[in-house]
Amino acid sequence: MLAAAGVEVLCCEARQRTGGRLLxxxxxxxxxxxxxxxxxxxxxxxxxxxxxxxxxxxxxxxxxxxxxxxxxxxxxxxxxxxxxxxxxxxxxxxxxAHALAALLPPHVLHLDTPVVAVESGGDGMTLTTQGGPVRADQVVVAVPPALAVATIAFTPGLPERLDRLARLTPVWMAxxxxxxxxxxxxxxxxxxxxxxxxxxxxxxxxxxxxxxxxxxxxxxxxxxxxxxxxxxxxxxxxxxxxxxxxxxxxxxxxxxxxxxxxxERYTSPVGTPTSDAYQLFGHPLYAEPVFEGRLHWASTETAHEAAGHVEGALAGAERAVAAVLDRRLRHRASPASAT
Ligand SMILES: Cc1cc2nc3c(=O)[nH]c(=O)nc-3n(C[C@H](O)[C@H](O)[C@H](O)COP(=O)(O)OP(=O)(O)OC[C@H]3O[C@@H](n4cnc5c(N)ncnc54)[C@H](O)[C@@H]3O)c2cc1C
Known part of the structure; x- marks a missing residue:
């Protein structure tokens, strides 16, 4: 959706395949x-x-x-x-997932590229991957929140309420x-x-x-x-x-x-106690970008409708895309990135 809107996008995918929970x-x-x-x-x-x-x-x-x-x-x-x-x-x-990946321009999708750190500072964001740092104006974390906070180091730390929410939000079917x-x-x-x-x-x-x-x-x-x-x-x-x-x-x-x-290490936050707080799916905090409006959440767990389903993953992505485009409208355009 972002690429189709003319935004320069980089997609870091941890696995050696696309699809996540679609396999x-x-x-x-x-x-x-x-x-x-x-x-x-x-x-x-x-x-x-x-x-x-x-x-x-x-x-x-x-x-x-x-x-x-x-x-x-x-x-x-x-x-x-x-x-x-x-x-x-x-x-x-x-x-x-294959159909969606085929819509991406060349060189956007980087497989086997887990993001291990996301840092906000100066005039943008820096992602850390095994392949080196990636600079971006905005970041969409399209990873189940509980998995994201267990495996990605956010600097500065996420706001406390958001961090607690993410840790408590179950990963659907994990x-x-x-x-x-x-x-x-x-x-x-x-x-x-x-x-x-x-x-x-x-x-x-x-x-x-x-x-x-x-x-x-x-x-x-x-x-x-x-x-x-x-x-x-x-x-x-x-x-x-x-x-x-x-x-x-x-x-x-x-x-x-x-x-x-x-x-599956890129689905299930291994060793983390299971939460059954499904009422946290689609919590309004997930719709509020943080780090000066540069970090957005997607993933089905963050969707306000059909959370847990593929439909929810698309709904969450739609919301994140709208927020990225909105910020770009309000600020000078520069590259965006998504994990
Ligand atoms: C067994 C099972 C049955 C299901 N049945 C249905 C069903 O019948 N209908 C339905 O609608 N839904 C079903 N679901 C749920 C559905 O699969 C999910 O809602 C949907 O796939 C979620 O998509 P997503 O993009 O939000 O998350 P995911 O599919 O989990 O995608 C997240 C992606 O992020 C990647 N990632 C993780 N960590 C990092 C990192 N640090 N850096 C970079 N990339 C990272 C992962 O590799 C993955 O590709 C089922 C799920 C399971 C497991």
Whole structure:
């Protein structure tokens, strides 16, 4: 958005890839999402983006019954009235990030470039990266606030209220383990099941159909919660649970991937106690630039609407962009930078 507005931008991305919590495993023509999966009706920013960039989407499969795991065994609940209608990205959610990155002018995006310090002083900002210092007029911290304050040294320190707020604001889904299990065929659909199941017995709490358009690639995914310090989830425990729910065909997957977001150093502030203060999402302080109006917050956690979702990440970015442009209007134009 800033580059499109004619601002000179530099984007420092810590990972060797774009996407952050959007991570898709390519399978043939399709992909399986290890991070974000859906977007929902009414999320207009995402809808506009997929339309403008020609990103193929499809409806989440809901055509069957839901399973609920009870002490005597799984029970069928007629129809899938649990999942709300949702949309998926045919080539995976990460295709959204790829499309956005493709819009950037050459040399703007610097992968493998974590920012370790942000200093305000003199007539601008200095970012410290492994590649050396970067000077900027303004900085957008598009990093979950709790992760930013745990891993980036801000000089002078952030205002105390903002620092405390950032430390207490949870990182959405940072503690989630997503388990993706690929099969030759979506066999549960043949039995009139939507793929959705709820279970309290086994590593997966909530399971959904993750198949691509027309059921290819065929897959289920489950959310697991692994409290800090508990042992890693085992493939065998996953397949045992799936066999109990869906029958013997579930015991013969083509692929099983366990992705623990708590181990991702550029998502989850490692070693920091978990906060569940979700009411802090979109706190008004995140809309107030600091360091003489030169430092702005983006990231879904800072959004005043759809916080936690991709829609929220876009909303937070929109607000930060408006604030950067507003400051530029009020001051002499000079380069801006974003992490
Ligand atoms: C398992 C899972 C399932 C989800 N399901 C959904 C869903 O179905 N629908 C939905 O809408 N949302 C979902 N989400 C949430 C969604 O993924 C996020 O809302 C969205 O990706 C947030 O985007 P963001 O840009 O705010 O943050 P991020 O995606 O976290 O991006 C932050 C970026 O900053 C980089 N970074 C971190 N530290 C530094 C540093 N020091 N220097 C430079 N770069 C740095 C990171 O590498 C990353 O690329 C899910 C998330 C997870 C983990």
């Amino acid at each position: 898709s495993l390519p399978v043939g023509e399709g992909a399986l999402d290890l991070g974000s999966t859906w977007y929902w009706p009414g999320e207009e920013r995402v809808a506009r983006l997929v339309a403008s960039e020609g990103i193929a989407t499809f409806r989440q499969y809901r055509g069957g019954d839901v399973l609920e795991d009870r002490p005597g065994g799984p029970v069928r609940i007629p129809g899938d009235r649990i999942d709300v209608p949702a949309f998926r990205y045919a080539r995976g959610a990460q295709s959204v 503690e989630t383990t997503k388990v993706v299990v690929r099969y030759p065929h979506p066999f549960w659909r043949d039995e009139g099941l939507s793929g959705t199941a709820f279970s309290l017995d086994g590593p997966l709490r909530e399971i959904h159909d993750l198949s691509g358009p027309a059921g290819r690639p065929a897959a289920l995914f489950g959310f697991a919660r692994r409290p800090q310090g508990s042992p890693p989830i085992h493939d065998r425990r996953v397949t045992e649970q799936l066999i109990r729910l869906y029958g013997p065909a579930a015991g013969d997957p083509l692929q099983l991937v366990i992705h623990d977001w708590a181990l």
